[in-house]
Amino acid sequence: MAAVSPFQAPAPTRVAATVWGAGLAAYIVATTGRTSLGVAGLQAAERFDISASVLSLFVVVQLAVYAAAQVPVGIVLDKVGSRKVIFTGALILSCGQLMLAFVDTLPLALVARVLVGLGDATAFVSVLRLVPAWFPGQRVPLLTQMTGIVGQTGQIISAVPFLALLLGAGWTTAFASLAALGVFVAFLVLVVVRDHPTARATRRSGESVQPVGTGVEVPAAPVPAEATRVPISAVLREPGTWLGFFTHFVCLFPTNTFMLLWGVPFLTAGQGVSAAAASSLLTLAALTGVVTGPVTGFLQSRHPLRRSWLVLGAVAATVVVWGTVLLPASPRPMWQLALLVIVLTVSATASNIGFDFARTFVPSERLGTATGLVNVGGFVASLVAIFLVGAVLDVVRPDGAYTLDDFRLAMSSQALLWAVGLVGLLLCRRSTRRRMADRGVVVPPVREAVARMRRRRSGAS
Numbered sequence: 001m002a003a004v005s006p007f008q009a010p011a012p013t014r015v016a017a018t019v020w021g022a023g024l025a026a027y028i029v030a031t032t033g034r035t036s037l038g039v040a041g042l043q044a045a046e047r048f049d050i051s052a053s054v055l056s057l058f059v060v061v062q063l064a065v066y067a068a069a070q071v072p073v074g075i076v077l078d079k080v081g082s083r084k085v086i087f088t089g090a091l092i093l094s095c096g097q098l099m100l101a102f103v104d105t106l107p108l109a110l111v112a113r114v115l116v117g118l119g120d121a122t123a124f125v126s127v128l129r130l131v132p133a134w135f136p137g138q139r140v141p142l143l144t145q146m147t148g149i150v151g152q153t154g155q156i157i158s159a160v161p162f163l164a165l166l167l168g169a170g171w172t173t174a175f176a177s178l179a180a181l182g183v184f185v186a187f188l189v190l191v192v193v194r195d196h197p198t199a200r201a202t203r204r205s206g207e208s209v210q211p212v213g214t215g216v217e218v219p220a221a222p223v224p225a226e227a228t229r230v231p232i233s234a235v236l237r238e239p240g241t242w243l244g245f246f247t248h249f250v251c252l253f254p255t256n257t258f259m260l261l262w263g264v265p266f267l268t269a270g271q272g273v274s275a276a277a278a279s280s281l282l283t284l285a286a287l288t289g290v291v292t293g294p295v296t297g298f299l300q301s302r303h304p305l306r307r308s309w310l311v312l313g314a315v316a317a318t319v320v321v322w323g324t325v326l327l328p329a330s331p332r333p334m335w336q337l338a339l340l341v342i343v344l345t346v347s348a349t350a351s352n353i354g355f356d357f358a359r360t361f362v363p364s365e366r367l368g369t370a371t372g373l374v375n376v377g378g379f380v381a382s383l384v385a386i387f388l389v390g391a392v393l394d395v396v397r398p399d400g401a402y403t404l405d406d407f408r409l410a411m412s413s414q415a416l417l418w419a420v421g422l423v424g425l426l427l428c429r430r431s432t433r434r435r436m437a438d439r440g441v442v443v444p445p446v447r448e449a450v451a452r453m454r455r456r457r458s459g460a461s
């Protein structure tokens with residue numbers, strides 16, 4: 001069944017790539033802002049006269065603001081489009097960085113970080129909304145993955161040029177430079193980005209709106225043209241939205257918990273790895289995405305009816321590898337820690353399948369809202385996991401002199417989130433499949449699908 005979408009006007013590839021590139025630049029600046037305080041931890045502790053645990057409050061506040069802003073940002077995004085939202089968000093982020101450059105008290109620094117979190121919250125969902133608008137449906141999963149992966153280079157900008165500026169020129173210059181970068185990218189987006197290739201396609205009465213398809217997938221509920229304002233309740237009632245939510249929930253929290261806060265202390269204080277080796281492991285994680293992103297994107301568009309299996313496979317791999325790292329009471333060899341960061345990247349890559357569920361099950365008028373809701377899943381789970389690990393560490397080692405055994409216990413608390421996420425995922429998958437069956441698409445059991453594939457292959461040879 002051909003998908004009909006206001007987003008499907010063909011666009012020249014070079015123009016599409018330029019628009020996407022400008023949006024992506026804004027997302028990279030957002031992730032740079034998100035991770036900048038992490039690399040400036042020592043200087044922040046000194047400047048604001050705070051302990052490490054108060055410092056972690058910055059991460060929590062920022063993530064909470066980010067998560068809380070997702071649905072409102074998504075609703076605004078559906079109303080005004082990506083260009084205006086990214087532009088405004090980049091300016092808000094710049095105001096936060098500029099404020100952080102000059103303040104020297106904790107409450108004002110927290111306010112600055114709220115602004116950074118708010119600006120950050122606008123970038124990713126807005127760029128994801130540009131992708132189906134500018135590219136053909138079958139390329140969307142790959143480009144969604146590439147957006148997530150390339151966006152992570154902000155972490156490298158924080159760790160290398162930003163840190164060099166911080167150490168060489170000082171706090172104010174370093175954060176003011178990030179503010180300037182935000183203003184630059186805001187105007188770049190204003191000049192380069194258009195929300196879609198042509199003015200919104202005019203729809204004749206009686207035409208229906210469908211999400212952009214990736215192949216054999218679910219025909220979404222037809223929406224009459226007059227009712228272009230699809231109610232938000234339609235997004236909330238769609239089981240596919242929640243399938244996306246729990247996909248993002250269960251796949252993103254292990255990576256964020258490790259990368260944003262607890263990974264380095266676990267590796268250095270727990271596993272006895274040097275700071276340089278820990279930073280190499282984080283770099284390995286970033287590089288792994290270059291492979292896992294395209295591979296997952298390809299599999300998603302090749303097997304759209306099997307996307308949940310990719311998710312379940314990533315979760316199983318992460319749980320098994322974390323188990324093999326945490327069960328033994330002795331420090332693990334380097335190869336095993338490397339394997340751990342690799343599966344954490346696989347898990348983050350699989351989390352992006354959640355956005356693909358939203359895109360293919362929800363009418364495109366509400367894509368921003370649905371994407372925002374899916375994103376809430378991963379970030380709320382991350383906040384809870386970060387809090388749980390910290391709480392266990394506080395209980396078992398109030399003096400902060402953590403040992404490997406403390407980390408083994410604390411990191412195991414993530415099991416609770418895997419359990420909640422998996423139950424949610426499986427229940428939503430069941431109701432999504434029921435909804436699909438109502439619309440005429442029945443997902444055959446895996447065994448049957450494999451047998452059919454074999455028959456097709458042997459017939460071809």
Ligand SMILES: N[C@@H](Cc1c[nH]cn1)C(=O)NCC(=O)O
Binds near residue numbers: 124125151252351375
């Ligand atoms: N799933 C992540 C993006 C990612 C990370 N690694 C691979 N993809 C996500 O949802 N990010 C949202 C954001 O704002 O960064």
